[in-house]
Amino acid sequence: MYRVSQLAAKFGLSRSTLIYYDQEGLLSPSGRSGAGYRLYSERDLERLAAIVSFRKAGLSIEETRVLLASGEGEQSVLRKRLAVIGDQIRALQAQQHLLARMLRVQSGGELPESVDKETWVAMLRAAGMDDEAMETWHAEFERRAPQAHHSFLLSLGIGEQEAQAIRAWSAAGGKEGAVREG
Amino acid sequence: MYRVSQLAAKFGLSRSTLIYYDQEGLLSPSGRSGAGYRLYSERDLERLAAIVSFRKAGLSIEETRVLLASGEGEQSVLRKRLAVIGDQIRALQAQQHLLARMLRVQSGGELPESVDKETWVAMLRAAGMDDEAMETWHAEFERRAPQAHHSFLLSLGIGEQEAQAIRAWSAAGGKEGAVREG
DNA sequence: ACTAAACCGTGAAGCTGTAGACGGGTCAAT
DNA sequence: ATTGACCCGTCTACAGCTTCACGGTTTAGT
Structure with a gap:
């Protein structure tokens, strides 16, 4: 389980970016700690990897969401x-x-x-x-x-x-x- | 003397854009009518022409402002x-x-x-x-x-x-x- | 003189994706 | 128990406009 800044660092993103993704429902952490901290699982990590590659191709959040939702064929x-x-x-x-x-x-x-x-x-x-x-x-x-x-x-x-x-x-x-x- | 929408139409811009330029101090109308309408002079028109060409080159508002202020040599x-x-x-x-x-x-x-x-x-x-x-x-x-x-x-x-x-x-x-x- | 359409002004909110500030929580070491 | 370093969530701001809302003005037509 990663916390938000750890995961951000792992992907070269900023903390704000992951928080924004959470707000947008693009990548929500699978859990929260007792203190309310975002906790990301391995599965979240994989999803983020996909997100990052789409975003690197210049796709918008919305387009990325569509692609993730529709599997592959889009x-x-x-x-x-x-x-x-x-x-x-x-x-x-x-x-x-x-x-x-x-x-x-x-x-x-x-x-x-x-x-x-x-x-x-x-x-x-x-x-x-x-x-x-x-x-x-x-x-x-x-x-x-x-x-x-x-x-x-x-x-x-x-x-x-x-x-x-x-x-x-x-x-x-x-x-x-x-x-x-x- | 042109009114805001007329001038906008002349340059293919929207009314909002000219109002925004006014707010930003990039292009303020040289006068106002009795009712407070913005009135643009021929000189304003020339300035706007310059602004439009700079913006078409992708320069930001700020950069455009600098160029207009500094005369030519910039x-x-x-x-x-x-x-x-x-x-x-x-x-x-x-x-x-x-x-x-x-x-x-x-x-x-x-x-x-x-x-x-x-x-x-x-x-x-x-x-x-x-x-x-x-x-x-x-x-x-x-x-x-x-x-x-x-x-x-x-x-x-x-x-x-x-x-x-x-x-x-x-x-x-x-x-x-x-x-x-x- | 009156009405309706088309204009005008101001102000606020929204958009994208991210950065930064703020105040408070957590943790290792003392 | 306490200090300090670091982390957290939430909120605000940025460009460069656009859109919306509200209300006043002008203009053409009757």
Whole structure:
């Protein structure tokens, strides 16, 4: 049987956090001592281990509760979180761009704020990539991270329609269509 | 002279937000009507435009206040925020990996929505790039668009320090240091 | 002149997840 | 029995808003 601060230390959490979990009904100690102290059992410890891993994945208390209640099969919650993370990363990247632009305006640099399609292609060519290699690269990109592939294309200033065309072409292995490079 | 909801609508904010900014002393209306209504001037509008852009970059109320107070030259706040964004993106990518593993355990494979350093390197390798080619590529990137190069490295979840190391190495033509790949 | 809708102000409460303060309980050593 | 160190439970606060409630104001329409 662990007391609250002991258990907290064991998991690198703060005492307040465990108390909060108790209040939320996410992890209530299986017992109390004579003095009213929270006493956590081994079973509580295991549950906490699961909680911690879900929380590390950024799931909310509520989502964590759902997952613990529903056994294992709840993929939807995880998938949803994955989508949210994607959105958040994209939002942060947008902020990066904003900040970069602000800093450049102040320091007066003349360099392009972001790379366009031509520059990008030129850089890859300088590194020895030929058309076929770029095709392979796009295909890999599409296979491993379709969303990121899309964002990347847009970041080069490529329009939504052309981006979709490139992706379709990548997915098909570059068989058809006249998308030339990049 | 605008009234609070009008101004809010103009900037896509809610009435509450403007009232909150007023309470915080971030943007107080330059006047009040006979009935005590907040009246915003053109100057207020300009100030709000600045506030909105800073907030879009993820700066806190407090940081925004500092920037507005200190005129222009306050780059430190922006740089600090840039570093924080990098941390956050890295944290989110770690969560992506965790979630992807969880889902993979439960079913088949899942695809990430944003690319990290390892994935990026793997894609370039798949397209036939070797270490030397990557070196050339980094050097080109640094030469043509240093700022974008920096942003790009950060977007892969690479830390500020390592990013600077890679850039220095790129600029020097990859002569020294044990920066391995990417 | 009057009414209804749409606006305004203030104030309080709520949200998430955590940190910290407060006063009092517990425990080993004296 | 008593000191001190440490622990406990409970309560409050934080960002950055939003929502709600209550009551006054303006405005358009009749």
